Amino acid sequence: AQSVAQPEDQVNVAEGNPLTVKCTYSVSGNPYLFWYVQYPNRGLQFLLKYITGDNLVKGSYGFEAEFNKSQTSFHLKKPSALVSDSALYFCAVRFTSGSARQLTFGSGTQLTVLP
C-alpha cells in the first residue's frame, strides 16, 4: 500500500532564513509526488509536483522540492522564508502501478515563519 509521512507536525523558522518541510514515501512502484498548501479557512492549493526528469522541481511562490529516490524523500524547500508562507503544508503521492488512482496525503506540517 502506498503511504506518505511528514515527520514534523510543526516547523518554525525565522523570516529570511531557509526553510525545509520534510516528506518521505513508501513505494510499490514509481511515485508521482505533490506538495499542496492550505491557508487558514481555505482549500488546498497546488504548489508543485514531481513526475519525471530533473530531481529538483520548482513551483509557485519561490518553493522548490528535491526528489531523492534512494531516500524515498521529497522535501519542500525555500531559500528565504516570508511571514506570508505561514500555512499548513501537505505532501501527497500517487503511484503508477496497479489500481493506485488515489491521491494519498501526509498528515500535514504547520509552518510558522516568525518575523
Place this chain on the structure above:
Amino acid sequence: EAQVTQNPRYLITVTGKKLTVTCSQNMNHEYMSWYRQDPGLGLRQIYYSMNVEVTDKGDVPEGYKVSRKEKRNFPLILESPSPNQTSLYFCASSPRSGATYEQYFGPGTRLTVT
C-alpha cells in the same frame, strides 16, 4: 473564474438527519473526488469519480454516498449522519484521472453532527 464551489460552507445537524453537500466545478474536469480532513490524519479520500456515472470508493467510504450524473457536479450524501462524521470536507477536481494531474480544491465544508 475557474473554480470548485461547495455548499454549504458550514453545517450543523443532528444525528440521523440526511444531508447533501454539493460540489460543482466549471473547468470541464473529468475527475472529481471527496476528502475529509481531520487533525493529525491529513486528508483521506472518501469517494472519487473518473467521469460521469463512474464512481469508486476511496479509503473511508462508510456512511457516505455519491453520484455523478453530470460532469460538473459531484454531491456527497450522508444518509444518516453520525457524530464521527464531524469533519472538514473538501471536494476536488482534475482534468483527467491520470496520476500526473494536480487537483483543484474547493473551499471546504465544515460539518458538525451532534
